[in-house]
Amino acid sequence: KNEVEQxxxxxxxxxxxxxxxxxxxxxxxxxxxxxxxxxxxxxxSLFMLSSGKKKHGRLIATxxxxxxxxxxxxxxxxxxxSAVYICAAPNYGGSQGNLIFGKGTKLSVKP
Amino acid sequence: xxxxxQSPTHLIKTRGQQVTLRCxxxxxxxxxxxxQQALGQGPQFIFQYYEEEERQxxxxxxxxxxxxxxxxxxxxxxxxxxxxxxxxxxxxxSYKDIPGHPNSPLHFGNGTRLTVT
Numbered sequence: 127k128n129e130v131e132q133x134x135x136x137x138x139x140x141x142x143x144x145x146x147x148x149x150x151x152x153x154x155x156x157x158x159x160x161x162x163x164x165x166x167x168x169x170x171s172l173f174m175l176s177s178g179k180k181k182h183g184r185l186i187a188t189x190x191x192x193x194x195x196x197x198x199x200x201x202x203x204x205x206x207x208s209a210v211y212i213c214a215a216p217n218y219g220g221s222q223g224n225l226i227f228g229k230g231t232k233l234s235v236k237p
Numbered sequence: 238x239x240x241x242x243q244s245p246t247h248l249i250k251t252r253g254q255q256v257t258l259r260c261x262x263x264x265x266x267x268x269x270x271x272x273q274q275a276l277g278q279g280p281q282f283i284f285q286y287y288e289e290e291e292r293q294x295x296x297x298x299x300x301x302x303x304x305x306x307x308x309x310x311x312x313x314x315x316x317x318x319x320x321x322x323x324x325x326x327x328x329x330x331s332y333k334d335i336p337g338h339p340n341s342p343l344h345f346g347n348g349t350r351l352t353v354t
Contacts, residue, residue: 221292223331
């Protein structure tokens with residue numbers, strides 16, 4: 127079974143700051159997922175990445191397959207970025223849907 | 238293009254009752270995965286349906302069962318409800334999430350919040 131560790135659990139930032147959230151996993155995977163969950167509960171998939179780096183607007187996700195580590199960066203943070211960010215990895219031998227989730231990082235960006 | 242839709246959005250049930258939750262996948266998707274998220278916790282995988290069959294299952298008791306219909310929509314059934322079943326139930330859809338097929342991005346619904354009293 128894959129184990130997913132995420133840090134920090136809580137993060138408070140001032141608007142405009144550069145933010146990094148880290149994720150490590152124990153078993154080799156085909157792809158890692160970064161998800162965003164707002165207080166209403168719905169989840170938005172931000173990235174699914176297998177190698178290297180992906181960028182979408184102010185969000186950047188990187189993954190190091192050898193070290194089993196991924197990071198999510200937010201540049202020029204804004205209060206609307208306040209949410210819970212979750213990384214998730216497929217369970218060993220499982221499909222992309224059979225995910226093990228980290229406990230999430232609750233981000234609060236102050237104006 | 239409609240995304241993943243779940244119904245109902247909220248539900249209150251009494252201990253011992255049975256409940257059915259519904260999920261319609263994003264257009265073009267054929268695989269549905271279900272998750273349970275207790276308050277303050279990360280989601281946990283319940284099971285996944287593809288081609289109307291349960292393909293993978295997480296560590297959940299048999300009280301949790303499901304079904305997938307020919308139009309790819311899916312139901313999650315929970316029997317003999319316990320207080321501990323109170324949670325947000327999420328579904329996600331994808332395309333051909335099977336071994337040997339390219340990785341398919343997941344699209345999540347907004348969830349059904351179940352309260353068991």
